[in-house]
Amino acid sequence: MSSHSTDGTAAVHEPVFTGATRARLEAVFANYPTKQACLLPALWMVQEERGWISEPAIGEVAEVLHLTPAYVKGVVTFYTMYHTHPVGRHFIQVCTTSPCNICGAEDVVKALLAATGCGELGATSPDGRFTVIEVECLGACGFATPILVDDDFIENVSPDRVPDILQRYP
Amino acid sequence: MGFPHPSHPKETVVLSQYFGAAEARTYDGWVARGGYEGLRKALGMSREAIVEEVKASGLRGRGGAGFPTGLKWSFMPKDVVKPHYLVCNADESEPGTFKDREIMRWTPHALIEGCAIAAYAIGAERCYIYIRGEFTEPWAIMSKAVEEAYARGALGADALGSGKRVDMILHRGAGAYICGEETAMMNSIEGKRGNPRIKPPFPAVAGLFGLPTTINNVETLAAVPHILTRGAAWYKALCLGNPKSTGTKLISICGHIQRPGNYEVTMGTPLKEILYEMAGGPRPGRTFKAIIPGGSSVPIMTREEAEAALFDYEGIVEQGSMLGSAGLIVMDDTTDMVYQIWRLARFYAHESCAQCTQCREGTAWTTKILERILAGRGKQEDFQLLLDLSENMTGKTICVLSDSCAAPVVSGIRKFRSEFEAYIAGAREPTLAGV
Ligand SMILES: Cc1cc2nc3c(=O)[nH]c(=O)nc-3n(C[C@H](O)[C@H](O)[C@H](O)COP(=O)(O)O)c2cc1C
Ligand code: SF4
Numbered sequence A: 001m002s003s004h005s006t007d008g009t010a011a012v013h014e015p016v017f018t019g020a021t022r023a024r025l026e027a028v029f030a031n032y033p034t035k036q037a038c039l040l041p042a043l044w045m046v047q048e049e050r051g052w053i054s055e056p057a058i059g060e061v062a063e064v065l066h067l068t069p070a071y072v073k074g075v076v077t078f079y080t081m082y083h084t085h086p087v088g089r090h091f092i093q094v095c096t097t098s099p100c101n102i103c104g105a106e107d108v109v110k111a112l113l114a115a116t117g118c119g120e121l122g123a124t125s126p127d128g129r130f131t132v133i134e135v136e137c138l139g140a141c142g143f144a145t146p147i148l149v150d151d152d153f154i155e156n157v158s159p160d161r162v163p164d165i166l167q168r169y170p
Numbered sequence B: 001m002g003f004p005h006p007s008h009p010k011e012t013v014v015l016s017q018y019f020g021a022a023e024a025r026t027y028d029g030w031v032a033r034g035g036y037e038g039l040r041k042a043l044g045m046s047r048e049a050i051v052e053e054v055k056a057s058g059l060r061g062r063g064g065a066g067f068p069t070g071l072k073w074s075f076m077p078k079d080v081v082k083p084h085y086l087v088c089n090a091d092e093s094e095p096g097t098f099k100d101r102e103i104m105r106w107t108p109h110a111l112i113e114g115c116a117i118a119a120y121a122i123g124a125e126r127c128y129i130y131i132r133g134e135f136t137e138p139w140a141i142m143s144k145a146v147e148e149a150y151a152r153g154a155l156g157a158d159a160l161g162s163g164k165r166v167d168m169i170l171h172r173g174a175g176a177y178i179c180g181e182e183t184a185m186m187n188s189i190e191g192k193r194g195n196p197r198i199k200p201p202f203p204a205v206a207g208l209f210g211l212p213t214t215i216n217n218v219e220t221l222a223a224v225p226h227i228l229t230r231g232a233a234w235y236k237a238l239c240l241g242n243p244k245s246t247g248t249k250l251i252s253i254c255g256h257i258q259r260p261g262n263y264e265v266t267m268g269t270p271l272k273e274i275l276y277e278m279a280g281g282p283r284p285g286r287t288f289k290a291i292i293p294g295g296s297s298v299p300i301m302t303r304e305e306a307e308a309a310l311f312d313y314e315g316i317v318e319q320g321s322m323l324g325s326a327g328l329i330v331m332d333d334t335t336d337m338v339y340q341i342w343r344l345a346r347f348y349a350h351e352s353c354a355q356c357t358q359c360r361e362g363t364a365w366t367t368k369i370l371e372r373i374l375a376g377r378g379k380q381e382d383f384q385l386l387l388d389l390s391e392n393m394t395g396k397t398i399c400v401l402s403d404s405c406a407a408p409v410v411s412g413i414r415k416f417r418s419e420f421e422a423y424i425a426g427a428r429e430p431t432l433a434g435v
């Protein structure tokens, strides 16, 4: 199996579910009465290991769970947290829904886009370090504006805190 | 308590008593605070007796709909011929709501204990806790707590030495507001797209994996151990006059307010006290303009309506809105209502699962029309167009996401019409470049 990475070169798909990752998946099988129900956990494992979910990875997940690639793709694209394209080394999600919006979330987005060099939402910075996206309510509206940098949930972000925060993510 | 602020004297602190106390997160810390006594007691009772106790407490679902919890449990088949499931709804994605997150972050064992009691009461040996994908910290804390509860014998094949099996599995969501809807959640656990299902069949008949299932919200389940240990009568007495709304309620307050946070009050507390005394009122020099009391999916209240309301299920309805998830979004006189209503419509358009035409088209069109108004190209006819669309989106779809989009639009036009007029008349600078 091969796929095309962003720079256009063909890359061979190294299977994700081998060794320790395979063992983790086997443990998940015990948690659900069907293999299909292991799909979301399996997709999370792929993303943890590879940073995003490629076509060949979708094929591999389909195979281990006895599903079709088309079915798996349909599920992957339903959920906004699964990346179907490579993203920057650090992935930043900013809440801009109304409660945060009225507390200045749009200014936080502007500050992040400028300081990371991403320029626009969804784009990766030229150095490959960051991707910034806007997301809907992160469930922390009393701590506006919350952002997620990779798995780190950071509360009360204001534009002036942006440089300090970014510095923690080389 | 008004976490992250100290407890206010007017709060009634039950669920939030240990918010901020990290030791309460551990098994020993929880037991030292009286934890797992409710489960121990429950495991020595009959299933029916627990359901009756919860019924008698008057506890109603804290996820949004306010359905009586004991009654919901009683719909489960009496005899367990096929496996039953409990699902705990920890998807908390309703804009303005952030209470379940604090329960999981500070008192994970309260939730585990509540889930275990509920599972036993409905005849389930297995409970899935569905935690939204973005809640990385609650996930880590809950994982550790579940692991500890197994290691200490509170969960597993012989829960607290009772001979009864209670298993608990955490399931991570992956970014989709709609998965908070109970039937969408079941599909999501089954490894499918999170599309809501047509009801009937209801979950108690054919739910998760086609088997009898009960779904409850985190706050609902976290209240259950207290009801078991202190008794239904104690819980029922937590009420300021309206016996249909009992117990304490966590209220998330956000937006233009001095002290945003989670406050816990007895049902029936005047909303004015919550806003001005507990949460500190508006920012200096400002006044409140609008309050959305139940997460973003309910009608917007004016300041006058909010100040007149008693905070319980019926009290908020009397003032023209709904309690919903009790996420209070506070907007002061600096707020551009048209812009914020557009932002909410955009939320619903983004989150629609697109199964129903009225919802898919309605949320998208509503957003477009509001965008046009904000771009200075609105017309008088747009009012009727928005109201007609909303009418068409209400009560006609598989789930109520569609109705939820209409609620702020219709109430917004009715109560803040002059702000729309200002954009349409060109009396106000456009705030969007437009479509
Ligand atoms: C679009 C939509 C989103 C919902 N999101 C949530 C949610 O995030 N958390 C929740 O507990 N209930 C949510 N609900 C309500 C659930 O469908 C369900 O009523 C609730 O979990 C039942 O638990 P309860 O009886 O304890 O309140 C949502 C409903 C709809 C229609
Ligand atoms: S109302 Fe909207 S979100 Fe709900 S099922 Fe229909 S299309 Fe999906």
Ligand code: FES
Pocket (backbone or CB within 6 Å): A095, A096, A097, A098, A099, A100, A101, A136, A137, A138, A139, A140, A141, A142, A146, B095, B096, B097
């Ligand atoms: S609206 Fe931003 S976290 Fe809820």
